[in-house]
Amino acid sequence: MGVTPIRPGELAGVPLGRRPAEPIIEIDHVSQVFKTSSRRDHTALSNISLSVEEGAFVSILGPSGCGKSTLLYIVGGFVSPTSGTAKMKGKPITGPGTDRGPVFQEFALFPWKSVLGNVMYGPLQQGMNSAKAEARALELIAMVGLTGFEKFYPKELSGGMKQRVALARTLAYGPEVLLMDEPFGALDAHTRTRLQNDLLEIWERDRKTVLFVTHSVEEAVFLSDKVVMMSRSPGRIREVIDIDLPRPRRREELLLDPRYQNYIVEIERMFDDSGDNELPS
Amino acid sequence: MKGALKHLSPALACCGLLLTWQLASLGLKNDSFPTALDSLRAIPPILTDKEALINILASLRRMAIGFALALAFSIPLGLLMGRSRATAAFFNPLLMLVYPVPKAALMPIIMLWLGVGDVSKTLVIFLGVSLPVIYHSFEGAKAVEEKMLWSGAAMGLSAGERLLRIVLPAALPEILTGCRTGLVLALITMVTSEMIARQSGAGNILFNALDMGQYDTVFAMIIIIGAMGICLDAVFETIRRWLVRWSEPQFDMPLSFS
Ligand SMILES: Nc1ncnc2c1ncn2[C@@H]1O[C@H](COP(=O)(O)OP(=O)(O)OP(=O)(O)O)[C@@H](O)[C@H]1O
Numbered sequence A: 001m002g003v004t005p006i007r008p009g010e011l012a013g014v015p016l017g018r019r020p021a022e023p024i025i026e027i028d029h030v031s032q033v034f035k036t037s038s039r040r041d042h043t044a045l046s047n048i049s050l051s052v053e054e055g056a057f058v059s060i061l062g063p064s065g066c067g068k069s070t071l072l073y074i075v076g077g078f079v080s081p082t083s084g085t086a087k088m089k090g091k092p093i094t095g096p097g098t099d100r101g102p103v104f105q106e107f108a109l110f111p112w113k114s115v116l117g118n119v120m121y122g123p124l125q126q127g128m129n130s131a132k133a134e135a136r137a138l139e140l141i142a143m144v145g146l147t148g149f150e151k152f153y154p155k156e157l158s159g160g161m162k163q164r165v166a167l168a169r170t171l172a173y174g175p176e177v178l179l180m181d182e183p184f185g186a187l188d189a190h191t192r193t194r195l196q197n198d199l200l201e202i203w204e205r206d207r208k209t210v211l212f213v214t215h216s217v218e219e220a221v222f223l224s225d226k227v228v229m230m231s232r233s234p235g236r237i238r239e240v241i242d243i244d245l246p247r248p249r250r251r252e253e254l255l256l257d258p259r260y261q262n263y264i265v266e267i268e269r270m271f272d273d274s275g276d277n278e279l280p281s
Numbered sequence B: 001m002k003g004a005l006k007h008l009s010p011a012l013a014c015c016g017l018l019l020t021w022q023l024a025s026l027g028l029k030n031d032s033f034p035t036a037l038d039s040l041r042a043i044p045p046i047l048t049d050k051e052a053l054i055n056i057l058a059s060l061r062r063m064a065i066g067f068a069l070a071l072a073f074s075i076p077l078g079l080l081m082g083r084s085r086a087t088a089a090f091f092n093p094l095l096m097l098v099y100p101v102p103k104a105a106l107m108p109i110i111m112l113w114l115g116v117g118d119v120s121k122t123l124v125i126f127l128g129v130s131l132p133v134i135y136h137s138f139e140g141a142k143a144v145e146e147k148m149l150w151s152g153a154a155m156g157l158s159a160g161e162r163l164l165r166i167v168l169p170a171a172l173p174e175i176l177t178g179c180r181t182g183l184v185l186a187l188i189t190m191v192t193s194e195m196i197a198r199q200s201g202a203g204n205i206l207f208n209a210l211d212m213g214q215y216d217t218v219f220a221m222i223i224i225i226g227a228m229g230i231c232l233d234a235v236f237e238t239i240r241r242w243l244v245r246w247s248e249p250q251f252d253m254p255l256s257f258s
């Protein structure tokens, strides 16, 4: 496994004043090699470079096992890459921080806290008083459509409901960058559409940077400014496609827009051409 | 109807046991095996005797102190071991050596060093309770889902806060399972320690009565100590269930008399 050296000066010249098109996240020649329990090396990510502009909505699309989650963990600072660097606002990422909010594929809710307790957790941790934190939590719980379930414990929720709590919990503490790992994977089509719209609305209002992992080509095109297509064995970036569709986006309009349909067809064809035909689901 | 049956069944089991005992002892006619009735009749005199009550309370006090100290020491240690490889590597060999040794077997040495008083007995109880609590805390902490800790870290919790506010509650069901075992072991080591170091306590009454051939008192004390164990366990189980109500499956079969 060749390790690509980081060429000094390659990322130099990041100006101090931040303009809108400034990269907020820079992933530079990142590789991730895991030792498996059978003591073999397994390359999950191979020489990934990607820069994400502040306020951009970027989707990561790729077959199962191509390293999408691993890439998010590296940006989140939960895993440090075997080689290469990831930077946030020009500073190397050395660990997790409140500026990057993950929504995990596995939800990872706190089972001893109620729905309300889970969503309030972040705001309380940041020193918000409990009345304010509760008001904020209730607002987000309503947004994800779980009003009436505030007192429920995670074990009493369905998979899709847990996913929505996880989303609300992360939004509650207002991270600058959202790292979302298939956050709508377990939802029915109707709820999924509704939450996509809500997410877009929040995003259009706050212009948070979003890294969004998904299996759905349609979802990626609908939401994103940029779609990063990954391929497997070992995980690398195949293509980065700019989605040039007007905003604010409305589903009814897009469905009639030939450009929207072209993007979907084009991306699906690219996946069909490659050996990775686990996608689209 | 079902609820009534649920509450009645332990009582029925007790009655059945007592009846079998009564018949067996009537049939055997052995001096060292008094009837259930005689043994039950010996209970009120013990419970109204000031001396005996002081003894029993002293036992309970030692047990409570030993148990509490053991929890205060073992839960943090077990959790640390579960989350830090270095801590686990350091303490594991030590614990593996201590684990199979019957704690009561250490009593003579402890008595030699610390005398036959409260300190020795409390220490033995402490040792007896510690190991299962350490073990279960360790297992519980090891099993905490990594992404839960990551979520906490992303919300700004420091390593110490994560241990206290994520690992501890997440491992609580497992920790309390260890504590329940520990509670029963506390009772056992309490009686054993008083058997070895006679001086005061419920065990002392029991073994003195045995020496003097007062077999109804012996059996009465066994019933009293047994009842104490059952009550403590039932109280603990109620508290435990309340504490982990967020994790229990709805359909559990209760294994206690609560
Ligand atoms: N801790 C680990 N140890 C060893 N291998 C790992 C580990 N975590 C991930 N991998 C491997 O890395 C590869 C990428 O995993 P990752 O979870 O990032 O995939 P993914 O793209 O998110 O897949 P999915 O769409 O199914 O969630 C997989 O082949 C997996 O086997």
Ligand SMILES: [Mg+2]
Pocket: A068, A069, A070, A105, A181
């Ligand atoms: Mg994944």
